[in-house]
Amino acid sequence: MNTVFLNGEFINREEAKVAIEDRGYQFGDGIYEVIRVYSGKTFTMKEHMERLYQSADKMKLTIPYELDELTGVIHELIKANSIQDGSVYLQVTRGVAPRQHNFPSSEIKGSVVAYANEVPRPLQQMQDGVTAKLVEDIRWLRCDIKSLNLLGNLLAKEEAVSEGHYEAILHRGDTVTEGSASNAFIIKNDEIVTHPATNLILNGITRRVIQDICKRNGMSFQEKSFSVDEVLDADELFIASTTSEVMPVVKIDDKEIGNGKPGSVTKKLQELFEERINKG
The missing domain is CATH 3.30.470.10 (Aminotransferase class 4, branched-chain amino acid transferase, N-terminal domain)
Structure with missing residues (x-):
């Protein structure tokens, strides 16, 4: 190499x-x-x-x-x-x-x-789930550009990792945007929700794959804003990125999500994502 x-x-x-x-x-x-x-x-x-x-x-x-x-x-x-x-x-x-x-x-x-x-796949973490920390989103207003300007992301990630978490979940005021290096999704009553693809987030490629998987398999997928309270009250929470794939978040700050284990909808998405990988 x-x-x-x-x-x-x-x-x-x-x-x-x-x-x-x-x-x-x-x-x-x-x-x-x-x-x-x-x-x-x-x-x-x-x-x-x-x-x-x-x-x-x-x-x-x-x-x-x-x-x-x-x-x-x-x-x-x-x-x-x-x-x-x-x-x-x-x-x-x-x-x-x-x-x-x-x-x-x-x-x-x-x-x-x-x-x-x-880069090995994070298979054990995908099976067990990870924890995250809520961090205020202080980044610039063109997050839709995948630029080298990542200081805001780095500060948030370091804050989360230094406290033993896998990822930082960012929010502007009460509105959750995305992770420091991932997109964020909540699941409530089997409905998958993620922030709309505006200038406030990066429209992740894995995010797009998940959206297509949901469409092809009759799973409810909604692009709409959601709040910090909705995250804490979610049945399931996961993040997605090129390297994290479909990663369950089982605890955020001190609050367990659902029963504190990867949920059934997230597991289904992981299975379908695996099928997509195998198709090439």
Whole structure:
């Protein structure tokens, strides 16, 4: 697992260096995606790549490669690093230019970095469930862009993890938005509810897969706002992301959710998600 992609070249990881005036380093002026690999094959890569280019458009950032070229890069990294169950990280910044807040000349070419790692599936945690902490959402108002500006997410995650939790569940006032690195879902009377795909959340790829699974299997799925009190009163609570998959949350702060164990609806979603993985 030593081969990485850096600005058009496949090189050894130890040789990969970025410039000190790269705008991703100085401003967080860039975007990224994390693509899951199961049994050596990518999962939902098309959706991830489309979202990468959508994020770029929203930031007025030009990706210096066509979509099919970057797709080829990802496949090459998986092969070169013999990845079986893992992920590929892909990042694009606005490039290297003298430090100034306004965008550099359009002649400046964006920087592209990608690498692959083995990442085990969190199978035991998905079986047992995890705990979470409620944290005020202090992030900027364009969470729909998968940008490198993650300080708000990091502060929330660190607060939760430092107290022994798996994830932070974010809320703006009384309205729950999402997790620090995941989307959040409550289940009440067999109805699955998650925050609408607005600028206040990232429309997660796993979120979209779950929505499609529900549609195909006659499960109630609603996009609507819900409150902190509704989370605490939920029958079930789970989070979802590329690396966490469908992860039951059995306790939030000091409050058990339901009976304190992964619920039947969440377990059903896990089974259906597993079937989707196996289909490739």
